[in-house]
Amino acid sequence: MAFCHSWRSYQARLLEEIDDHLKDDKLHFVAAPGAGKTVLGLEIIRRLGRRTLILAPSLLVRDQWIARLVTDYLGGAVPDWISTDITSDAPVRVSTYQNVHTSRTKSLPPFDLLCLDEAHHLRRSWWKTLTRLAERTGCMTLSLTATPPYDVNASEWNNYTALCGPVDAEISVPELVRSGDLCPHQDLVYLAPAANGRDYHDSLVSERALFDDLAGDDALLASLSADPWIVATQTHVAAILDNPVRFSAMLVYLRHNDRPAPPYARRVLQVNDADWPALDWHWLLTLFQEFPTEKLPPTVLTRLKGAGALRNDRLTLPPPAFADRLHLLRNDQAKLDAMPDIYATERAARGTRLRMAILLDRIGKTNLRLSDAPPGFNTLGVFRHLLDHVGQTPMAVLTGQFAILPAALGSGLEGRTVPGVPGYVLVGGALHSDAVSRANRAFSAGDVEVIIGTQSFLGQGWDAPALNALVLGTNLKSFVAVNQLRGRALRTSSTQPDKTAHIWHMAVVPDHRTEGDDINRLKRRFECFVRLDRDARAIHSDFAVAQTVTDQNALAKTRADTGRSLADEWQAALKTDSGPKAKLTTRTVLPSRQRLQALPVPALSFWGRLAAEFGRPPSVSQAQRGIERLARMTIASLSELGDLPPVTADLIPLVAWDGTTWQVGITSTCKLDEAIFHETLQQMFNPVDSPRYVISVKSGLLHSNFQYFAVPDRFGSHKDRARIFWRNWQGYVGRGALVYTRTVDGRGVLQAARISSSGRRTSTRTRWQ
Numbered sequence: 001m002a003f004c005h006s007w008r009s010y011q012a013r014l015l016e017e018i019d020d021h022l023k024d025d026k027l028h029f030v031a032a033p034g035a036g037k038t039v040l041g042l043e044i045i046r047r048l049g050r051r052t053l054i055l056a057p058s059l060l061v062r063d064q065w066i067a068r069l070v071t072d073y074l075g076g077a078v079p080d081w082i083s084t085d086i087t088s089d090a091p092v093r094v095s096t097y098q099n100v101h102t103s104r105t106k107s108l109p110p111f112d113l114l115c116l117d118e119a120h121h122l123r124r125s126w127w128k129t130l131t132r133l134a135e136r137t138g139c140m141t142l143s144l145t146a147t148p149p150y151d152v153n154a155s156e157w158n159n160y161t162a163l164c165g166p167v168d169a170e171i172s173v174p175e176l177v178r179s180g181d182l183c184p185h186q187d188l189v190y191l192a193p194a195a196n197g198r199d200y201h202d203s204l205v206s207e208r209a210l211f212d213d214l215a216g217d218d219a220l221l222a223s224l225s226a227d228p229w230i231v232a233t234q235t236h237v238a239a240i241l242d243n244p245v246r247f248s249a250m251l252v253y254l255r256h257n258d259r260p261a262p263p264y265a266r267r268v269l270q271v272n273d274a275d276w277p278a279l280d281w282h283w284l285l286t287l288f289q290e291f292p293t294e295k296l297p298p299t300v301l302t303r304l305k306g307a308g309a310l311r312n313d314r315l316t317l318p319p320p321a322f323a324d325r326l327h328l329l330r331n332d333q334a335k336l337d338a339m340p341d342i343y344a345t346e347r348a349a350r351g352t353r354l355r356m357a358i359l360l361d362r363i364g365k366t367n368l369r370l371s372d373a374p375p376g377f378n379t380l381g382v383f384r385h386l387l388d389h390v391g392q393t394p395m396a397v398l399t400g401q402f403a404i405l406p407a408a409l410g411s412g413l414e415g416r417t418v419p420g421v422p423g424y425v426l427v428g429g430a431l432h433s434d435a436v437s438r439a440n441r442a443f444s445a446g447d448v449e450v451i452i453g454t455q456s457f458l459g460q461g462w463d464a465p466a467l468n469a470l471v472l473g474t475n476l477k478s479f480v481a482v483n484q485l486r487g488r489a490l491r492t493s494s495t496q497p498d499k500t501a502h503i504w505h506m507a508v509v510p511d512h513r514t515e516g517d518d519i520n521r522l523k524r525r526f527e528c529f530v531r532l533d534r535d536a537r538a539i540h541s542d543f544a545v546a547q548t549v550t551d552q553n554a555l556a557k558t559r560a561d562t563g564r565s566l567a568d569e570w571q572a573a574l575k576t577d578s579g580p581k582a583k584l585t586t587r588t589v590l591p592s593r594q595r596l597q598a599l600p601v602p603a604l605s606f607w608g609r610l611a612a613e614f615g616r617p618p619s620v621s622q623a624q625r626g627i628e629r630l631a632r633m634t635i636a637s638l639s640e641l642g643d644l645p646p647v648t649a650d651l652i653p654l655v656a657w658d659g660t661t662w663q664v665g666i667t668s669t670c671k672l673d674e675a676i677f678h679e680t681l682q683q684m685f686n687p688v689d690s691p692r693y694v695i696s697v698k699s700g701l702l703h704s705n706f707q708y709f710a711v712p713d714r715f716g717s718h719k720d721r722a723r724i725f726w727r728n729w730q731g732y733v734g735r736g737a738l739v740y741t742r743t744v745d746g747r748g749v750l751q752a753a754r755i756s757s758s759g760r761r762t763s764t765r766t767r768w769q
Contacts, residue, residue, distance in 0.1 A: 001073050003043060010175045011036055015043060017169050021672065025140040026165025028119075033146050033487040034181045035171040038068045041115055041144050045092070046073075050112035050140065053086065054094045055130070057121045060461065065094050065117070097121065101129045112139050119143040119164050120480045131163050141165065146487070147480040150528070166672045172584045173490070173530060174539050174768045177570055182490045184570040185501040186563065187531045188556040189522065190342055191549045192334035197510035200328045207322040210307050215279055219297035221257055224250050233264040240268055241744045244751035249287035252279050268748060270696075270706045275756040285317040325517050332377040334508050335473060339382055340389035342504055343450065345557045346469045347390075353496070355443060356469040358382055359455040359485060361476075363399050377473065379452050386450065387421065396439040398453040402428035403435035409442055410435065440464060444495070459485050465493040471504040475521075479528040486529060500566040504556075514545045514552055530584065530766050532570055534559065539573050539768035576769045587656075587663040588678050589763045590627070590685060620657055627655050631664055633732035634681050637725045643676050643714060644668075663765065676714075678764065683712040685762045688753040690741075692716040695729060696749060697736040708753030711738070 007015065014029060021027055027044065031037040042065070045052050056062040062084065070078055083090035086099060089109040114134055116122060122130060134141055143164035149156065176182040194200065214220075229236050229247055240247045248269065251261050256279035277283065288296060288304075293313055296304075304310040309319040316323070339358065346354050364380030383397050383404065397404035404418060404426050413435055415425030427435035442448040444466045451464075455474045459481065470489040476482060489501040505525065507518040526543045533540060546552040576582045631653030638644040645651060651673075654665040666677045688694060693711035710716075715725040719740075726738045741750040 001046060003039070004072050004075060008036070008179060008181070010171045010179065011040060014040060014169050014171060015047075018044060018047065020670065021168035022140075024165055026143070027141070028143045028165045028168050030145055030148055030167055030170040032171055032173045032176055032182070034176050034491060035146075037144050037146065038065055038117070039072050041065075041117065041142065042069055042073060044142055045113065045115060048113060048140070048142075051110065052092050052113040052115055053108075053111045053139075054092065054115040054117065055097050055100060056094070056117045057097055059096060061117060062094050062096055097126045097130070100133065101126055104129045104132070108133075111137065113142060114139045115142045115144070116164065117144050119145040119160075120147050120149045122160060122163060127159050127163060131159075134163060147483040150479045152478075166675050169671050170584065172768075174574060174582075174584065178574045181492065183492050183499045183501050184566040185490055185503060185532070186534065186559060186566060187486075187503045187505060187526070187529075187543070188559055189505050189507070189543070189545060189552060190338055190556055191514060191519075191545075191552050192338045192506065192508050193512060193549055194328070194334050194508045194510055196328060200325060200510040200516065203322060203325050203328060207318060210303060210319070210322075211281070211284075213303050214284055214300060215253070215256055217297060217300050217303075219299050220253075221259070223297065224254060225259060230254070230262055233262040233268060237264075237268055238744070241748045243290075244269065244748050245286060246290040248751055248755055249283055249290060252277060252283045253287055255279075269752045269755065270749070271752050271755050272705045275759070277755060277758045281317045285315065288315055288317070332381065335377045335506060336381060336385045338506060339386055339471070339473075341553075342471055343386065343390055343393070345560050346502065347393075349561050349563060350468065352446060352449075354449055354469060355446070355464070355466040356449065356471065357451045357453065357458065357464070357467050357488065358471040358473055359453060359458055359488075360473045361455060363401065363454060379454060382473070383452050384421075386452075393450055394442075394448050395450040395452060396443070396448045398436055398439055398451055398458060400454065400457040401432075402426055403432060403439060405435055405439055405442075406448070409438050409447070413438075443467075455481070455485060458488065462488055463491075464488065465491045465499075466495065467491075467501070468493075468496070468499055469502045469504070471506070473506060482525055482528050498567065500563050502560055502563060509549060512549050514547060514549060519545060527764075530768065532566070532573055534569055537569065537573050541766045574768065582769060584766050584768055585665055586674055586678055587665045587765045587767060588681050588685070589765050590662040590664065591660070591761065623662070624655055624657060627662055627664060628653055629732050630684065631655065631666075631681065633728045634677060634684070635666070636732065637715065637728040638676060638680060640724050640728065641714065641721065644673055680712040680714060682762050682764075684709050685760060686710075686757075687760050688750070688757045690750070692741060693722045693726075694739050694741055694749060694753045695726070695736045696739050696753075706752065706756065708749070708756050710753070710757075 014031075018027065029037075029040065031040060041054070045054075054062075054065055056065060066078060066082065066084075069082065070076065081090055082092045082094065084094055086093050086095045086103060086108055087106065093111070114130070114137070116130070141164060148167060149160060152160070173182060177184060224230065227250065229240055230250065233240070247265075251265060251269070255261065255276055288300075293301070293310070293315075301310065304315065307319045308321055309316050343356065346356055360377065360379050360382065362376070362378035364376055364378035379397050379399055383395060386393065386395060394406050396406070396409075404421075404424050405413075405415065407415075407423050407425050410425035410427060413425070413427045413431045415427040415431075415435070418424045418426050439448060439451065440463075443451055443464060451458075455472075455476065467489050470486070472482075472485055474485070476485070486503050489503055493499045505522055507516075507522045509516045509519060523542070523545075527541050530539050530541050531543070532538075533543075546555055574582065635644060635651060635653060636647055639647045639651075645668075650667060652667050654663075654667060656663045656665075664681060666674055668674050668677070683691075688708055688710045691710040691713070693716050695709045695711060697707040697709070698705065711722055711725050715721045722738065729736060739749045740746050
């Protein structure tokens, strides 16, 4: 059994690296759409030579594995040594996650390798079943995905990596564009001002009024000022250290109202005056939850109940009416009006070569005449709206329930006429799949120019290589979902060798300014993928929006109109100083305003320490040396622990200043080493949560100021591991004190660390270089 074709360069690279990743018996590879993920999995299985159970999320994907094996390796019929029956004793079995979950109480014939395809599906019940299966059999795991669930919460991500292991290697989108296996593309942002922007602003004003009332309540202020913990702090130190969160919340509230902290408070919680956080909803909720509801002043209770924040003795802050203001911006008419504008932009740029798809969350009501239906941002609403504005354009609507086609395409499909829409027929039932196939063929040939569909139906598995303009009219923001939808447009087309693609993202804003919750949602979406930055001639994640709606939309239209130069601009951005070894690299990003707070003073030079003594931030050069020391200390500690290779000239930190942020990386070519380094570094720089150990650093004149840093999780599980980190800290950084936080005194230090570090933030940025 051998592969019948030649390996592409990026496939060969990944296959050559297999042996480097076997030490934990977990192989975890990320391969962008178009990278040949299935044949890579088959080749790895062949090379490992183990009895294998392959699992896929659906029957369709399961059958694709068998088809690829027969086509690309055997060139004939399905052999008898492969089976879709998980209870058979075949050397290779192929099944689905659901089948294994349903059969979880059965005893399966032995296997040595568990292959998990589209591993991002492994959450909750499937994850539990497969984790038990892997633990029971002691097998090696091979996990394959195009879209790791990077954006899930920490608990889900830990579950995912516990089963699949850290990402070992990746075949990225830029690699595939460089090789010609994905088309050059760009992401464009279109903003729509909401007609009900006044409601959004009124909500902001109401929320501010509620917060101000609760934050300055006279009765609550009097009660806290007379509390024994405030009046006689020294007498109640033991009780305070038993619940330092309550004491902290009281002090934050009092400081907000210009009430001085008790003199002894600083000795209990060693927090610098400048590091105390401002009162916000989090601290109000913390304070109120520390008291029985009936003990809160009547004025506070009245405001909480009136705002809907207190229901059935359950307190929610901010109240639900303010917590999700996005529904005020999900203005159907604003988004509907954007559709003809985007279509006209693309039609002017591409002419008859335009193949546009608009993906939406909802279908809309089908029991009304479309001409009488209320406008809604759904498949039927967008279809109706485009008909009114660009009625001569041939369109189709594709959903899981029905399809709407031009009458000429519906011949013989027993379609019924669409009320209020002459020239179109609606097809459902048994002939639905035939209608979808016809629509896809017509789309490829140009007889249908626009397809409007639901993301649930077209988002996975829809194969339309002709697609060159994709409008994401969906509220999805998860890494997995967004990248699956974008992947629909990135495929190359044999009929359009020079194909380029545009992916349009939409947000509704309250007024002409580019701000609001929907913009923030969009910024989080852009952290999910890398894109071509045409201004910087670089490839990286995230984006910056123009200052006004008019400027942003004008920029998007200009970018669409100049899309013909995309291929050249991609090739220019792909050429870096690293040459053919260029790859996607990860950087930990530290905002400049945090450099005094986040940098341990002992790590600075003499002049940097002297400046810090007087509360002045270190210079750029001083900060760079301090960050480099922390990064080297991280590498040395991880190497001593055995989680990174021995420290060599090939394993050094990279620290760069771009004028507004510090970006920290590592020279390692191993994806796993890079991930471990950033995970550890960010746990030091980020706000302290609940580590077993923290490092306390005294600074300032007379050592009257304090800094706190978490000992990362990899070192905190045992005292001996913590000492490795502490020993390297002393060698690379300098003085401090290692504090165990699970004692009474340690809890006080932990709370002080949480308060002092609450303003620190890091982010992750991916860049091709």
